[in-house]
Amino acid sequence: MQSKNYTYKLKPILIAIFAFEIVFWALFFVVYLLLREQIEAFKLENPEWWYLFLILPLFIVGFIANLIWRNRAIKKLASERLVKYLIQPISSTKVFIQFFFLRNALVFMLIALLNPQFGKGTQKGVSEGIEMMIALDISNSMRALDLDPQRDRLKIAQMSIERLLNNLHGDKIGLVIFAGDAFVQVPLTTDYGSAKLFLNSVSPDMISNQGTDISAAIETAYQSFDLENGVNKSIIILSDGEDHEGAAIQLAKKAHADNIIINTVGMGTTKGTVIPNYVNGRRSGLKKDEDGNTVTTKINVPMLQDLARAGGGTYVQAQGNYVNLDPLLDQIKGIDKTEMESKIFTDYEDQFQWFIGIGLLFLVAYFVFPETKSKLLNAMQNEAV
Secondary structure (H helix, E strand, C coil), rough: CCHHHHCCCHHHHHHHHHHHHHHHHHHHHHHHHHHHHHHEEEEEHHHCCCCCHHHHHHHHHHHHHHHHHHHHHHHHHCCCCCCCCCCCCEHHHHHHHHHHHHHHHHHHHHHHHCCCEEEEEEEEEEEEEEEEEEEEEEEHHHHHCCEEECCHHHHHHHHHHHHHCCCCCCCCEEEEEECCCCEEEEEEEHHHHHHHHHHHHHHHHCCCCCCCCCCHHHHHHHHHHCCCCCCCCCEEEEECCCCCCCCCHHHHHHHHHCCCCEEEEEEECCCCCCCCEEEEEEEECCCCCCCCCCCCCCCCCHHHHHHHHHHHEEEEEEEEEEEECHHHHHHHHHHHCCCEEEEEEEEEEEEEHHHHHHHHHHHHHHHHHCCCCHCCCCCCCHHHH
């Protein structure tokens, strides 16, 4: 009789769990993105509850920790000769299957809380608004804590954009993030909820090419517009203005010549400050240059003012952890609105009940399915030993 038949084989169980998680989440996000892109009538009623999925890694850690504890308890409390009289032999394969059932029960219940919905009835709706691309600086200098010791420039900028979205009605908005490069994080949309979700997920780690290239941000935002649709347009740039490329003013003039108004929001103070350094998501000292000197940063107010002036727009500056958006909102309200026809889904059908049902089936399977080896298999193994 081998005592290993009565303990969990942790290595193969761990490999199976992590392999399954990788495959599951890859398929999950592919399906979710396809639904968002291909099915116009699809939405989540409660997207703000995505954070509840943080329960899942805690569950996995707890599940593994429980296996480790039970292994230690078995080895400590029972000798190899006595253990066979106290517990049934354990099948590591069945343990993973039990994990599969319980884990999926949890996941499908969490999906039910998000409440996926499909639209049933539609009607043509007409709203008035403009198209607006928001360009957010996510360079390392935006980690500086000169505006608020508890929130860096980037966090305050994100909070300001969210407040801006709360004051918009009928306008299409998009999000460009930039540092040394720029790319579209959110294409033009009227789905402010999804825009906020993506907005809150951005960080300087998303762009490896650091620096601050505002011209790339303007060019990317510019190319996101359809200049032939007759809708008035605006670009709002939130940055500390430390532009290291220098072509931004010329591009702002070009955009303004095509009736695109450029507004700027200054993030930072005029007093130089240090930049926290982060390694693997953890703060580790201060940012230093190649020569080992501590890097400092301060807002470039003249550059941002010149940029707004060249783009025919308005400049506002953060004061502490607050940005007064009133001048921007007044400027946006003053832009002539254009009627934009769109489909409006007047009736959405809840789908949460399907996920609750699947979750309950997995939960029942968990309680019915044993983790111990069958008596026949155990007898055969004993005879072989």
